[in-house]
Amino acid sequence: MKISFGKPALPESGALVVGVLEGKVPGQTATELDEVTGGQVRRAMEHARFKGEKGETLVVPAPHGVTLTRIVLVGLGAAGKIDAAVMEAVGGAATACLAGLGDEAAALVVERPEGMDLKAPIAAAHAAVGARLRAYRFDKYRTKEKPEEKPALKNLTVLCDDPAGAGAAFAALDVVAAGVCLTRDLVSEPANILYPESFVEAVRDLEDLGVSVEVLDEAKMRKLGMGALLGVAQGSARPPRLLVLEYRGADDRKAAPLALVGKGVTFDTGGISIKPAAGMEDMKWDMGGAGVVAGTLKALAGRKAKANVIGLCGLVENMPSGTAQRPGDVVTSADGQTIEVINTDAEGRLVLADVLWYAQDRFKPSHIIDLATLTGAIIISLGSEHAGLFANDDALADALTGAGRAVGEKVWRLPLGDAYDKMIRSDIADMKNVGNREAGSITAAQFLQRFITDKTPWAHLDIAGVTWSKKDAATVPKGGTGFGVRLLDRLVADMIEGGGGASEPGGGGAGDADADAGKEKGKDKERDKDKKKKKK
Missing domain, CATH: 3.40.220.10 (Leucine Aminopeptidase, subunit E, domain 1)
Incomplete structure (x- = not known):
């Protein structure tokens, strides 16, 4: 249109x-x-x-x-x-x-x-x-749709x-919307079309916007010791990929970047711990976190954000086969920690573990945020109204909450703590990949936190309940939502670029019209003061 x-x-x-x-x-x-x-x-x-x-x-x-x-x-x-x-x-x-x-x-x-x-x-x-x-x-696969x-x-x-002013403001917003649409496209693709290798090719054109695209294949990941990620991938005929998207838009291109890490399980059968057949077709969008990372990089690069941002996507397919990972296997992550795999359907955290380590080890980020359709438990907790937020840093958690509120992509912070961490202790390894049925989303976040260095501000967004919608909403038709792109774009505008938004040059936050309105109110007050002085 x-x-x-x-x-x-x-x-x-x-x-x-x-x-x-x-x-x-x-x-x-x-x-x-x-x-x-x-x-x-x-x-x-x-x-x-x-x-x-x-x-x-x-x-x-x-x-x-x-x-x-x-x-x-x-x-x-x-x-x-x-x-x-x-x-x-x-x-x-x-x-x-x-x-x-x-x-x-x-x-x-x-x-x-x-x-x-x-x-x-x-x-x-x-x-x-x-x-x-x-x-x-x-609608790319609809071949017999009637005109009506x-x-x-x-x-x-x-x-x-002021059509010229509206057009200029819209241009900044529209490039962010393009990032949302890329994410929706990716999560909507069937798994026979979108798999680790083809995901990479689907985002190659980000290079035209100034984003460097680097791909680590299985051999390179094995050399890095990424046993957790590779363990998930070993049951599939589709080889895994680690996609690195690098955007350097800050005045100081060497400044520590924000790292965004996305879970990219392009199809999740559950592996040997296979899921029920009913609804399994939905697992084509278990790569939603990786989709958000790609869409966010498109949005930031499209509006030439003054920020350094690295996007990392762990891309795998989780399939049952004669080579698949088994419950009870022990794998070693890239940072040397051992993991007892109790449930092969808790695979996303295994993928993220190695990518989180790699992001910190290579890029030394100022902050790190991971996004994943990680747990069904978060849907039980928050439904489809909020994404789950976990963080080791209050300032980052507050910034994400504020950014989400501004653009209508709401997040709700849940706790972390030693009592929850004890739930994933293993009898034979450093940890196990699941706890019991209690606090499933929290123990998953605790697992991820074990791969974050103490000095790195980190947040985890569990987007399982907000990545796909079964009904139409005001600006979101039924299907892939693209939730997270506008949230992260606004976070970058607020936290790194120092405010501003899509209504102002160089900004990208959709909610900055509120700030603009606030400025207008301030100007009105100043005018009123001037009038009173003149009367006196």
């Missing part, structure tokens, strides 16, 4: 989307349309359950008095609560509504009602990125009083 920006004007054809505040309060354009159409807008609201709440939509077809095919009313909620997230939900809701109506072209009017802090061009940019994210489809089953909308024009 092509997105463009223009000045407010009544289109001669197609659909027009206009905002309505909570309580069925129409905006300026909606009021004008009501007058032109002889009151059809108000009558439609009076005879519908539409209240103007955030993301609600109401279609007024073939309105009399205009040449539009339809008017779509979209709820904005309360004016004082309209922020970047609300505008993205508005853009997403409008796009979802328009997708099945048949119009190839539509316009979305973004106004600034009284009480709204967000500037209109910034609001327009976020509405546009919401539309972009909601319009995503993974496909979204008709091809062109969306967002109208506001």
